[in-house]
Amino acid sequence: MNIAVRDTDTVAPPAGLRFEGAPFFLPEAKSAPLPAPAAREAAAPSGAAFTFKGVRKAFGPKTVLHGLDLHVPAGQFVAVIGKSGCGKSTLLRLLTGLDAPTAGTLEIASTERRADITRVMFQEPRLLPWARVAANVAVGLSHMRDRREKHAAALSLLAQVGLSDRAGEWPAVLSGGQRQRVALARALASRPRILALDEPLGALDALTRIEMQMLLERIWLKQGFTAVLVTHDVAEAVALADRVVLIEDGAIALDVEVPLPRPRRRGSPELARLEGIILEQLLGAPA
């Protein structure tokens, strides 16, 4: 009886546990066409599509983006990579409305105000040092009025990022990875339809980084928002994204799909092959 129950567990693991255990044998993972279609479809309506049409952005005499065209469908996880100064952060600032394009248009397929549906996560956590962790998360809950309701919502968001026991702490006592998780909880608080990630894991150590990548992937699969991850780490891009866009000199130089099933096993040959192709383009010579 016991054995039978355990057997069914291994055949059909509960959805929430899917990413705790990475697949050990590649063939099976490869044969699955799309790993979590049910989760993706159920959450799909919460993402918003957006389109850059001939977007140019100049700061004074310096043109950062030269006529950028990019369409991202709802719910896609797109990684934007490029050398420093290539305009990838500018792209995010335009997307989130922090800057306006000099020429061209940016369309977001939503009737709501852009400020309400886009959220951004920065390289720095940008937490208020004088507010407790839960209060920092509540900054993202400006749509709620009731104080107690806000606090309860903040606690459940913290639980999502695995920090429910730190709700009453000051940010100063948290580690870098924990602070970034609080920032993620804050960004997710208003259920954004587009989440812009500006190298949010860049300052973390390698192990914390992989943990955060897995957390990010899990939450994205559950909520289905459109994710735009700016990163300089090609391995991170191919491990997380559906699609990798390489920007060079303010224009798109490479746009590749990453049709690998999830969860992706770090260090698999497919990821390495894709990473090689992108690095080759990025460095202008065989890597």
Next chain:
Amino acid sequence: MSAPLRRTVEGGAGWVLPVLLLVGWEAAARLGEIPPTILPAPSDVAAALWKLTVSGDIFKHIGVSAWRALVGFAIGGAIGFALGLANGISGISRAASDTTLQMVRNIPHLALIPLVILWFGIDEEAKLFLVALGVFFPIYINTLHGIRTVDPQLIEMGRIYGMSRLELFARVILPGALPSIFVGLRYALGIMWLTLIVAETISASSGLGYMAMQAREFLLIDVVVLSILIYALLGKLADSAARLLERAFLTWHPAFQPQ
């Protein structure tokens, strides 16, 4: 040695030198090494304190001095704080007034005493004016500096998260400026007593400074020393109060985290 015992010993170690000094002073005065016209023995100062306590004079003088200090501080501090806020937030306000204020700041406020006596006589207004003027600048400069140095990334974050201007001020800018404002507060408290001592010593008909000057006329050196000690005590008291406030308002600050 157990930890509490070590703490007691370490805490007590700081008191060894003052006690030795006091005992040495008393002994030197009693043996005639220090003539009583230069410095009275500590026991004489204590006797003077007792006498003035019994007659109630000391409370009257301390009360008058404390009132002047607090009212002057409230006036100067409030104006400095308001202008610091205004100039920290609004570029127009800063452009209009900051240069002028920085020029006025370079006038030592105690140099105005002759002018102030001409304007206000030796009444209360003269002292309040001087204390307010002295307190104004540290509060103004540190409030302005605190607001101008709030992390711009946090302000951008607040904007992205849809904070209104008022929310942004109350939740990001003011708390961010608070450590610097407290520096200004403690500095201003020091200036407050200093100004008051000078003003009361030069022209007054009540207060601690007046008590000291009158005692000098009658060669009551014990009372002079007493009033100096009371000034020191009041200054220490004000600083401790400021530190308590700081501790209460800046619990989030890494400098105030329990280890």
